[in-house]
Amino acid sequence: SGLEDTVKKTVSENPVVVYSKTWCSYSSEVKYLFKSLGVEPRVIELDELGSEGPQLQKKLEKLTGQHTVPNVFIGGRHIGGCTDTVKLHQEGELEALLSEAGAK
Amino acid sequence: SGLEDTVKKTVSENPVVVYSKTWCSYSSEVKYLFKSLGVEPRVIELDELGSEGPQLQKKLEKLTGQHTVPNVFIGGRHIGGCTDTVKLHQEGELEALLSEAGAK
Numbered sequence A, B: 001s002g003l004e005d006t007v008k009k010t011v012s013e014n015p016v017v018v019y020s021k022t023w024c025s026y027s028s029e030v031k032y033l034f035k036s037l038g039v040e041p042r043v044i045e046l047d048e049l050g051s052e053g054p055q056l057q058k059k060l061e062k063l064t065g066q067h068t069v070p071n072v073f074i075g076g077r078h079i080g081g082c083t084d085t086v087k088l089h090q091e092g093e094l095e096a097l098l099s100e101a102g103a104k
Ligand SMILES: N[C@@H](CCC(=O)N[C@@H](CS)C(=O)NCC(=O)O)C(=O)O
Pocket: A024, A025, A026, A027, A067, A068, A069, A070, A080, A081, A082, A083, A084, B023, B024, B025, B026
């Protein structure tokens, strides 16, 4: 479908993508983590897209099995949410993923 | 007003009160912190009250200056959100407040 192609295109064309909600602190935390690593993620605020927001969120759930925000992709690969990304960082694996994806 | 009295009554009758939203991870984190300290907070899920939820949230903003969730009270006193509560815990001050309020 059109929406599925949009997501696939977004995550393949941008090294780091975060599907977020503007008022969600977990979304803010993961956006802040990337910024602190000198990386500017492509951020899509699902609550600023009108009726397309919930549709996009449903599509993300179909593609990734995850219905929650934040929903993070690096180098076209689905990473997970905030806790997943923070854990990768704590284990020293995030920076390698970012370099591999050409984000750093 | 009726709603203002409800809030004042709730926070004076329960040692620990958390105004929360079921799907918010910051709300979950602060609820979990209290449970890990052996404290059962009085939890009010604002997203489970129908139209009263937003009204209550507005009232909390009027009474505390805070429009966000979670909104935490201990011993009738407004504490703040998740980060405020976690900070008090990290500084070793939370347990004293809980004991003083008769929560532990
Ligand atoms: N562990 C996940 C938690 C994600 C989560 O529960 N997100 C919440 C907002 S903080 C959400 O999308 N809730 C909507 C729902 O549960 O339907 C992460 O770190 O991203």
